[in-house]
Amino acid sequence: xxxxxxxxxxxxxxxxxxxxxxxxxxxxxxxxxxxxxxxxxxxxxxxxxxxxxxxxxxxxxxxxxxxxxxxxxxxxxxxxxxxxxxxxxxxxxxxxxxxxxxxxxxxxxxxxxxxxxxxxxxxxxxxxxxxxxxxxxxxxxxxxxxxxxxxxxxxxxxxxxxxxxxxxxxxxxxxxxxxxxxxxxxxxxxxxxxxxxxxxxxxxxxxxxxxxxxxxxxxxxxxxxxxxxxxxxxxxxxxxxxxxxxxxxxxxxxxxxxxxxxxxxxxxxxxxxxxxxxxxxxxxxxxxxxxxxxxxxxxxxxxxxxxxxxxxxxxxxxxxxxxxxxxxxxxxxxxxxxxxxxxxxxxxxxxxxxxxxxxxxxxxxxxxxxxxxxxxxxxxxxxxx
Amino acid sequence: xxxxxxxxxxxxxxxxxxxxxxxxxxxxxxxxxxxxxxxxxxxxxxxxxxxxxxxxxxxxxxxxxxxxxxxxxxxxxxxxxxxxxxxxxxxxxxxxxxxxxxxxxxxxxxxxxxxxxxxxxxxxxxxxxxxxxxxxxxxxxxxxxxxxxxxxxxxxxxxxxxxxxxxxxxxxxxxxxxxxxxxxxxxxxxxxxxxxxxxxxxxxxxxxxxxxxxxxxxxxxxxxxxxxxxxx
Ligand SMILES: Nc1ncnc2c1ncn2[C@@H]1O[C@H](COP(=O)(O)OP(=O)(O)OP(=O)(O)O)[C@@H](O)[C@H]1O
Ligand SMILES: [Mg+2]
Numbered sequence: 029x030x031x032x033x034x035x036x037x038x039x040x041x042x043x044x045x046x047x048x049x050x051x052x053x054x055x056x057x058x059x060x061x062x063x064x065x066x067x068x069x070x071x072x073x074x075x076x077x078x079x080x081x082x083x084x085x086x087x088x089x090x091x092x093x094x095x096x097x098x099x100x101x102x103x104x105x106x107x108x109x110x111x112x113x114x115x116x117x118x119x120x121x122x123x124x125x126x127x128x129x130x131x132x133x134x135x136x137x138x139x140x141x142x143x144x145x146x147x148x149x150x151x152x153x154x155x156x157x158x159x160x161x162x163x164x165x166x167x168x169x170x171x172x173x174x175x176x177x178x179x180x181x182x183x184x185x186x187x188x189x190x191x192x193x194x195x196x197x198x199x200x201x202x203x204x205x206x207x208x209x210x211x212x213x214x215x216x217x218x219x220x221x222x223x224x225x226x227x228x229x230x231x232x233x234x235x236x237x238x239x240x241x242x243x244x245x246x247x248x249x250x251x252x253x254x255x256x257x258x259x260x261x262x263x264x265x266x267x268x269x270x271x272x273x274x275x276x277x278x279x280x281x282x283x284x285x286x287x288x289x290x291x292x293x294x295x296x297x298x299x300x301x302x303x304x305x306x307x308x309x310x311x312x313x314x315x316x317x318x319x320x321x322x323x324x325x326x327x328x329x330x331x332x333x334x335x336x337x338x339x340x341x342x343x344x345x346x347x348x349x350x351x352x353x354x355x356x357x358x359x360x361x362x363x364x365x366x367x368x369x370x371x372x373x374x375x376x377x378x379x380x381x382x383x384x385x386x387x388x389x390x391x392x393x394x395x396x397x398x399x400x401x402x403x404x405x406x407x408x409x410x411x412x413x
Numbered sequence: 414x415x416x417x418x419x420x421x422x423x424x425x426x427x428x429x430x431x432x433x434x435x436x437x438x439x440x441x442x443x444x445x446x447x448x449x450x451x452x453x454x455x456x457x458x459x460x461x462x463x464x465x466x467x468x469x470x471x472x473x474x475x476x477x478x479x480x481x482x483x484x485x486x487x488x489x490x491x492x493x494x495x496x497x498x499x500x501x502x503x504x505x506x507x508x509x510x511x512x513x514x515x516x517x518x519x520x521x522x523x524x525x526x527x528x529x530x531x532x533x534x535x536x537x538x539x540x541x542x543x544x545x546x547x548x549x550x551x552x553x554x555x556x557x558x559x560x561x562x563x564x565x566x567x568x569x570x571x572x573x574x575x576x577x578x579x580x581x582x583x584x585x586x587x588x589x590x591x592x593x594x595x596x597x598x599x600x601x602x603x604x605x606x607x608x609x610x611x612x613x614x615x616x617x618x619x620x621x622x623x624x625x626x627x628x629x630x631x632x633x634x635x636x637x638x639x640x641x642x643x644x645x
Binding site for chain 1: 509
């Protein structure tokens with residue numbers, strides 16, 4: 029690292045050129061980071077989807093409901109460990125823009141299947157004791173400043189109460205967290221028995237079932253058995269693994285990953301040319317100086333290291349700042365105010381970004397670096413004279 | 414040749430042939446040279462006669478087509494590129510006509526360059542750099558960039574860089590060629606001092622009889638060989 033001051037001085041040689049190159053690398057990695065977060069949000073769930081979880085919905089569409097009576101029949105299928113259900117409530121908290129999911133569930137059943145959600149035991153106990161009780165994810169609770177004990181009014185859009193009342197009130201008894209990256213901590217769960225009793229719109233009906241299987245390898249086979257079970261009935265089902273379900277959801281907006289890779293490849297290629305040109309020019313201008321360094325005893329590997337150090341320093345510094353800004357912007361939250369409940373920069377993409385920076389540095393530096401090592405001292409010095 | 418000490422530089426039968434198109438240019442032709450330790454030798458000769466070429470062979474930055482170059486008992490023309498680089502960093506200091514400082518580095522950092530190849534700590538390096546710049550009378554210019562220095566001062570930084578690793582031999586290619594008489598004299602005084610007080614062996618190429626007069630001996634390059642008398 030004794031060479032760092034030389035590398036730094038060389039980059040400062042043409043400040044404007046270096047600054048412009050760094051700016052383009054910076055913007056490229058900012059874009060990369062942000063696109064990664066959007067892609068992650070679009071594909072939300074696929075990466076955290078439990079391989080041992082199935083989602084069973086109405087064959088026609090997820091918005092058509094299934095009878096509660098399916099539960100027992102599913103439970104009896106060999107290989108099924110437990111069954112829970114969920115329903116889309118679709119209410120509004122304060123303003124229509126606040127788009128977090130509210131879902132009536134049977135507390136212990138649901139949280140057993142979604143074991144990545146962490147709810148303190150005494151809060152679960154309290155929930156079981158409180159019919160109007162509800163728990164919220166940490167993100168949503170923080171967003172609205174909810175505390176345990178608060179009364180949360182939610183305006184129904186689908187399920188009005190028997191008396192025509194649209195406002196539902198819940199008592200917040202718990203806040204759940206997750207230690208799993210990418211888990212959705214924006215949801216709001218309340219008790220299904222309260223829901224079922226208070227509304228008349230769809231009594232005895234639920235939105236979809238969640239099935240935990242004993243052996244992930246059997247998941248597809250069990251999904252098939254479930255569908256066969258209800259074939260030719262009024263309520264035919266479509267069972268699939270959670271990952272397949274989420275992927276199908278994402279596919280409706282197009283293959284985000286492919287689009288993102290296409291954009292990033294174009295950007296990366298452009299940056300390669302821009303940064304490559306900068307380094308090549310800067311080395312060419314220094315032919316004589318490289319000759320001097322060699323005359324002082326710098327070996328070819330050292331000269332190689334100096335040039336590669338320069339290109340890698342440039343790309344990792346600029347790229348690091350870009351990715352850092354992206355990280356900061358992303359941590360400020362979902363830019364759509366609720367459409368992308370899971371909005372964060374996955375560690376995997378951060379690592380990919382850093383690898384890309386180093387790769388960019390090596391690719392842009394390697395040709396000029398080799399050229400510099402090939403330089404004959406006598407020729408380099410003669411060219412100067 | 415009257416030498417009353419050990420021979421430091423011994424060139425025997427050195428050829429240097431360049432190809433230009435279809436024709437071979439014999440720049441050095443079976444050249445012999447012996448330089449005793451501690452000598453201040455001047456090399457003169459017309460432009461294109463091969464003075465710089467010879468200096469490059471002596472400094473291990475080029476290799477002879479034939480013949481041997483022995484310095485301090487080491488046959489340097491046989492060393493690998495890597496060993497030769499290491500050898501240069503230990504044994505020779507170059508002083509160039511155009512100073513050849515790195516414009517983006519301060520005087521101190523320029524002088525520090527050869528020390529980066531050693532195992533010295535940054536503190537030790539700093540001390541060596543200060544000593545070298547002090548020896549050339551520039552201890553007050555440590556943090557100046559080359560463009561902030563006069564030609565004579567830049568050349569003194571160049572000399573400090575050449576001596577900072579304490580090599581036994583200094584190779585100077587027209588060190589005063591780009592300086593006025595006054596600044597040139599200061600450089601020659603400095604080389605003279607290094608030769609007398611520190612026992613550095615100096616080989617200096619020059620076009621200037623005034624400069625060569627400061628040397629203990631002058632040789633003339635003529636038709637690829639060295640002569641003791643100035644040819645007609
Ligand atoms: N790589 C090379 N290819 C072909 N010819 C070369 C090469 N290097 C040097 N020469 C030729 O060798 C000759 C000697 O060059 P050299 O630089 O040693 O001369 P010099 O005596 O130092 O001249 P000057 O006083 O002008 O510096 C010149 O004619 C030069 O053109
Ligand atoms: Mg010359």
